[in-house]
Amino acid sequence: MTDQTPLQLVVEEPGERNTRRAFLAAAGAAGIAYTAALAYPIYRYLASPQEMAASAAAVTEVTLKDAQKLPAGSVLMFKFGVSPAMLIHHADDRWVALTAVCTHLGCTVQYEPQADRIHCACHGGVYNPYTGANVSGPPPKPLKLFKVAVNDTGVEISRA
């Protein structure tokens, strides 16, 4: 077990250098494979909620039971997949459903019936409550609209 032999100068043959290079390459590849084998389960473990959310986000339709009883001039917040959305029953009896996530920095917006607007309290973004169009403030894009079908038992909301 003594490794105390003094340093020796060894003249390498060119072929020897090739085998050493091949060895180092193989050792490096094995090291990378080993690290990957350790990292993969850890990545998947930490990514589990993301994967669950992805399957939840894959919904295309949500049925809100008894939502047809929503009084005119009021709003119902619900989840479409994983993100918040809003169903507005306007005073003129029109039904509108939109995503409730501000297109600026992702705050949840609110419907203000008195002002007849959708407002984001974070940075003052304002949207049209019928079309979702960004009216004023920082939002760069409109809120997305959903298709709404009202029937006797509830309200069906689906991707437009």
Added chain:
Amino acid sequence: MTSKTIYDWIDERLGLTELAAFARHKTVPVHSQSFWYYWGGISLFLFLVQCFTGVLLLVYFRPGAEAYESVRQITFVMHFGWLIRSAHAWSANLMIFSILVHMFSVYFMKAYRKPREFGWLSGMALLGIASVFGFSGYLMPMDELSYFATKVGLEIPSAIPWIGPAIANMLRGGPEVGEFTVQRFFALHVVVLPALFLPLLAFHLWLVQRHGNAAPPSIEALTPAQRKNEPFFPHFMRKDLAMWLISLNILALLASVFPWPLGKPFDPLAPAPVGIHPEWYFMSPFEMLKLLGVVLRGEAGEIAGILLFTVGIVLWILIPFYDSRKESGQRARAAHYFGLLAVFALLATTLIGYWTIR
């Protein structure tokens, strides 16, 4: 900027050259018993695995009333959660094992003698904290086995005369093991114990740097010319890291081939399952108490057992002070036989314990 200028910039501020010079001068004795030098490093490695996998479990674990449900989720819902949990449990057991090997090798190589008394004492404290880590971690899943293990384990402090029941109630968070117990054991397991363990570990490792590896008396008896040493860096470190890699492979194999089980959720009304027994590292004290209970019935047996333990452990901890003779090659027979007796008693009672599981 060349790499030389970058190195110089950092070196001027952090003193890398001094560190490298220190590493170059550090040597490790080479002799027939050098193999035992690896076990402290293996224990350290397994502790690092505990920290790493522990943090991963912390990501989904919820103490309190939801403890069982969250462990069930980790085991059966989260991808590879079973593997992370299994690695944490297996590595805990392997760590206790390697700490024990480390301790006995230090004992029989007499590495606790002057000037290494503090190394021995801090090591014993680390072992003590590690066993509390094990005991508190065992409750986390709140399954049947955790429940009964904690119930039985807390009977030991409650057997202390006068103040025992109060201590046990304080640890348990009430008269019965339940959600309050797992909540405070959790605080103990992830905050209090690491806060105690880490500075002690740093102290222990600093002492190893300061005094170097101890050579056993038979090697000390040789003249300096007859002794062999090897540089720590890179020779010994390379082998140390190889040991870490071997440990990791054994751990990965055990954790994936024998996944740690999760029992039924605890039920305070259910009877204890048949064949229930303590973890292997608590088997010996458990069995000793049982055997003493046969000789001395009732409370007298319990108190005598705890007294005997306390005396044995105190004697063991204080070994550097009554086996302090430094004369080279001098074997202090009494300490040696005491060590053999301890090993024999531990092994024998552990075997009897497993033998008599019904």
